[in-house]
Each structure stands twice: as structure tokens, then as C-alpha cells.
Amino acid sequence: MGNSRLAALAVLQNTRRFGTFTEDALSAAAIKNGLDERDTALAAAITLGVLQNSYLLDFYIDYYNTSKSAKLQPLVRDILRLSAYQIIFMDKIPVSAAVNEGVSLCKKSSMSKATALVNAILRRIAENADALPEVKLSDEIETISVKYSVPTWLVDYIICRVGKSEAEGFFTYCNTKPQINLQVNTLKATAAELSQSLNACESAVLDNCLVSDRAGRSLIEAAEFTGGKFYIQDISSRLAVMASGITEGDKVLDACAAPGGKSFAAAIISGGKADITSCDISDKKVKLISDGAKRLGLHNIKTQTADAKVFNPEWEKVFDVVITDVPCSGFGVISKKPEIRYKNPEDIALLPKIQSSILENCASYVKPGGVLLYSTCTILQEENEMVVSAFLERNAGFEASNFELDGVSKSEGGMLTLWPQRHGTDGFFFAKMRRAL
Numbered sequence: 001m002g003n004s005r006l007a008a009l010a011v012l013q014n015t016r017r018f019g020t021f022t023e024d025a026l027s028a029a030a031i032k033n034g035l036d037e038r039d040t041a042l043a044a045a046i047t048l049g050v051l052q053n054s055y056l057l058d059f060y061i062d063y064y065n066t067s068k069s070a071k072l073q074p075l076v077r078d079i080l081r082l083s084a085y086q087i088i089f090m091d092k093i094p095v096s097a098a099v100n101e102g103v104s105l106c107k108k109s110s111m112s113k114a115t116a117l118v119n120a121i122l123r124r125i126a127e128n129a130d131a132l133p134e135v136k137l138s139d140e141i142e143t144i145s146v147k148y149s150v151p152t153w154l155v156d157y158i159i160c161r162v163g164k165s166e167a168e169g170f171f172t173y174c175n176t177k178p179q180i181n182l183q184v185n186t187l188k189a190t191a192a193e194l195s196q197s198l199n200a201c202e203s204a205v206l207d208n209c210l211v212s213d214r215a216g217r218s219l220i221e222a223a224e225f226t227g228g229k230f231y232i233q234d235i236s237s238r239l240a241v242m243a244s245g246i247t248e249g250d251k252v253l254d255a256c257a258a259p260g261g262k263s264f265a266a267a268i269i270s271g272g273k274a275d276i277t278s279c280d281i282s283d284k285k286v287k288l289i290s291d292g293a294k295r296l297g298l299h300n301i302k303t304q305t306a307d308a309k310v311f312n313p314e315w316e317k318v319f320d321v322v323i324t325d326v327p328c329s330g331f332g333v334i335s336k337k338p339e340i341r342y343k344n345p346e347d348i349a350l351l352p353k354i355q356s357s358i359l360e361n362c363a364s365y366v367k368p369g370g371v372l373l374y375s376t377c378t379i380l381q382e383e384n385e386m387v388v389s390a391f392l393e394r395n396a397g398f399e400a401s402n403f404e405l406d407g408v409s410k411s412e413g414g415m416l417t418l419w420p421q422r423h424g425t426d427g428f429f430f431a432k433m434r435r436a437l
Contacts, residue, residue: 005082005101006108007033008046012078015051015339022047022339037218049085051338052175055149057081059135060088064124067117076114079105080121087126095126144168148175150341154331161379162419169421174334174341180219182210182230183238183265185296187272189229197224205408205424206235228296233261236332236377236418236428241265241323243403243416243432244373248273250320255308255362258285260292260301262323267298277319279306308358315365321373324362326355328376328383332427335420348380355387363395366435372398375430384429385415392433401434 007029014020014029026047030040050057061080065072072080083102086093099122106115125132137143141159145152148171158167182200184191191208195201198219203209210230212219219225219232238261246252246266252274254263263278278289278301286303293301306312308324329348330340359374366372374391376383392398400414408423409416411432418428 003033003035004039004042005046005105007035007039007043008050008082009078009105009109011043011047012050012082013075016074016078019339022051022337045090046082046085048338049089050081053085053089053149054081054342055146056135057084057088057149059146060084060125060132061121063133064121064128065117066120066124073111073114075109076106076111076118079109079111079114080118083118083122084125087122087129088132095129099123099126140164144171148172150174153345154341157380161381166419166421170419170427173420174338176335177213178335180212180214180232181206181234181238182212182219183233183261183268184208184210184230185228185264186268188227188297189224194224194230198222198230203235206238209235209238226295231261231264231292231296233265234333234426234428236423236425237261237325237375238265239405239408239418239425240325240373240375240428240430241269243405243411243430244321244323244371245403245432246270246274246321250274251318251367252276252321252323253315253319253362253365254278254323254325255306255365256280256325256327256358257303257323258288260289262325263289263301264292264296264298266321266323267293267296267300270300272298272300274300276301277304278302279304279308281305281307309354309361311361311364317365317367319365319367319370321371322362322366323373323375324358325375326358327351328355328378329380330377332377332379332418332420332429334427336426349382351383352387355383356391359387359391360394363391363398363435366398368435368437370435371401372433372435373430374433375428377426377428379417379419379427379429384417384431388415388431388433397436398433399436401432403432 010029011025014025083098086098102122103115103119106118135147141152141155144155191202200210200212203211241262246269248270252266257263257278258280280286283305286305290303334341402411402414404410415431418425
């Protein structure tokens with residue numbers, strides 16, 4: 001388990017210093033430290049837990065640091081965070097082991113001078129683990145920020161959108177273990193069959209969808225996965241494709257498709273009888289799509305490397321349905337990618353220009369009477385409603401097209417935001433527009 005903590009520390013450092021995506025950093029750290037599946041799972045649990053609770057952990061670390069004059073170096077704080085997380089949140093890890101390994105990490109990381117301080121802080125946290133101080137600051141926004149470990153600007157934003165009670169529900173969901181949804185390939189299997197063989201529950205929200213608590217690695221090694229009987233995709237993404245209304249015989253373009261979930265959904269929904277062109281910007285991403293389609297036996301998907309911002313005259317007014325799942329800030333999938341919450345708002349402000357460029361270009365590929373679907377995995381209006389509304393104002397040939405998803409919700413002005421605390425899905429936005437005849 002020592003190597004698991006060393007790997008977790010490496011991931012936290014990479015995320016803090018370089019903004020590396022946790023999933024990529026975890027894979028690299030697991031290989032470097034020679035971790036097996038069990039140790040990799042522990043490293044992942046510690047890493048994700050720390051990222052979900054960084055502000056809260058810092059609150060306790062600073063509270064029990066009696067050496068106020070001793071400034072904690074970033075690496076030392078990382079060690080304290082991952083050790084404190086184990087003490088406070090991981091019941092199966094002995095407290096003594098968490099403390100001792102924290103001290104050991106200092107020595108292994110050339111931080112021996114900090115061992116006494118780290119030992120003292122961790123022991124105080126351990127002694128008070130059952131009676132930790134309540135987070136209650138003078139400012140309500142800051143209290144919520146620390147309690148759920150989200151920046152104050154995001155707390156303020158979400159409260160303005162949905163109110164304080166729902167905002168706390170949203171942040172609570174963001175800090176829970178993410179569910180894994182398995183979409184059944186109904187061309188090869190049934191939900192009942194897979195539910196039994198994979199020991200997974202059928203979704204209460206969506207037909208032909210299962211909910212699993214197994215680790216992703218064990219799922220993709222399952223015979224049912226390699227045999228193409230299911231693929232992994234959140235309910236929200238599947239609902240977006242359903243909203244587009246794809247039917248047999250439709251010509252469909254999935255413009256930003258990797259890793260392919262929406263293309264797979266379109267193929268399966270159409271009974272394998274839609275003509276689907278699935279694209280992304282790099283050969284590496286396109287290979288992910290083609291490999292997935294081959295595994296699932298979806299022969300009606302053809303792949304192509306293409307930049308969704310660059311006009312292709314061969315596609316002008318060709319497609320019945322064009323799906324644009326654009327690059328976004330990702331604030332709807334914080335539970336799966338907790339590092340997203342710490343993004344710089346100034347970087348996020350650049351995204352609507354890119355999103356609008358993709359939407360404008362891909363609109364030219366929709367045939368008269370056809371559907372243009374815009375989607376993101378964020379809940380920020382600047383990337384969602386504002387992008388779509390501006391597009392409709394500039395393009396009189398398109399109009400909002402309302403839709404209803406049974407048992408979930410219906411759109412307003414052709415737009416729908418799925419909220420985790422309301423719908424039990426990722427945070428997600430999609431808008432359906434139709435080109436006038």
C-alpha cells in the first residue's frame with residue numbers, strides 16, 4: 001500500500017503543478033510504481049477523494065497546525081491532504097498506518113525536515129477525528145466553498161442559478177462516488193440478461209441501461225464488454241441522442257464524436273439502420289471510435305478525421321441529423337473529474353468562441369428539415385443557452401425544436417439542462433434545432 005500512496009502523491013503533484021487530467025496521471029503513476037489492480041484502486045480512491053475535499057482538508061490541517069509560523073510547502077501540504085483524507089474518510093485504513101505513511105512520504109520525497117510537523121498535525125487530526133470542528137465562517141459563500149471544496153465563484157454562480165438548497169445538493173452530488181452507466185447493445189443482448197451476468201441494476205431512469213458499482217477496469221475486461229454487449233456512457237449523453245429523434249435510414253453526422261458514445265447510441269437506436277459518419281480532430285481519437293464500433297458490431301458507422309470548425313463542401317446540406325457535442329468546461333462531470341472544479345474562470349471564458357465556431361460550421365451540413373443537436377457536459381449558461389440563443393439570432397433558417405423525454409423532463413425553447421441533484425445524471429445541456437424547409 002506504500003506504493004499506492006506514493007502514486008497518489010505523484011498524481012496530486014501533477015494535477016496541482018501542470019493541470020494534468022487525473023485519469024491520465026493515474027495510469028502513468030500506476031505503471032511507474034508497478035501497481036496491481038487493487039493498489040491502483042486504492043491510489044485512485046485517495047487521489048479522487050483528496051481532489052473532492054481539498055479545501056475541507058486544508059481547513060482541518062490549518063486548524064490543527066499549531067506552528068502557525070511554519071509555512072507549509074506545496075508538497076508537504078499534498079502529503080498532509082492525502083494522509084488526512086485517509087484518517088477522516090477511509091474507515092478501512094488504520095489511523096496509525098495513515099500517520100506513519102504520511103511521515104514516510106516526507107522522507108521519500110526529500111522533505112525529512114517536515115516529518116515532525118507532519119506527524120504532529122496528523123496525530124492531532126486522528127485524535128479528534130470523531131469530533132472535528134464544524135465549518136462555519138463569517139461569510140456563507142465561503143462556508144459552502146470550504147465545506148464542499150469548490151471555489152467561491154462557482155458557489156455564487158450555482159446559487160444564482162438554482163438557489164442555496166439545490167446548490168448544496170449539486171455540490172453534494174459532485175463529491176459522491178460517480179455511478180457507472182452501462183448502455184446495452186440491444187442488437188446483441190438484453191438488459192435483463194446483462195443485469196444478471198454483470199450483477200448490475202437496471203436504471204430507473206432509462207430503458208436498456210444498467211447501473212454498476214464495479215471499477216471501470218474490471219468492466220472493460222469483462223467478457224460481455226469484449227463481446228460488444230454494452231458500452232459505458234452516462235444516461236445524460238444517451239438522452240441527448242434520443243432527443244434528436246434519429247430513425248432508421250437517417251444520415252447522421254457526429255462531428256466531435258470521440259470516444260464514440262453518441263455514435264454508438266445513434267446506431268443502436270436506429271436498429272443498425274442509420275448511416276452514421278463519426279468524426280474527430282485526431283487519428284488517435286478516431287481510432288477509439290472505430291475500435292469501439294467494431295467491438296460492438298456497429299457496421300453502419302464509418303469514421304473520418306475532421307476538424308469540426310473547418311467547412312467540408314462535400315457535406316453541405318447532406319445530413320438528417322448533425323450532432324455537435326462541443327469541447328466545454330466540464331462542470332457537469334465534476335464527480336468523475338474532480339480537478340475540473342479548480343479550473344481558471346479566465347480560461348473558461350475562451351470556450352464560447354470555439355463552441356460557436358463549431359456550431360456555425362456544422363449547421364451548414366444539415367439538410368432542409370433536418371436536426372442540429374448542440375450538447376455540452378457543463379451547466380454554465382455562457383456555454384449553453386447563450387451560445388444557442390446567439391446562434392438562432394444569427395441564423396434565421398434554424399428554429400428551436402421542442403422535445404420531451406418520458407420520465408425525465410421536457411425542453412423549454414428546445415433546450416434542456418440536466419442537473420445531477422434533480423435527474424440523477426451528469427450535469428448536461430442539449431438543444432435541438434431544426435432547419436426550415
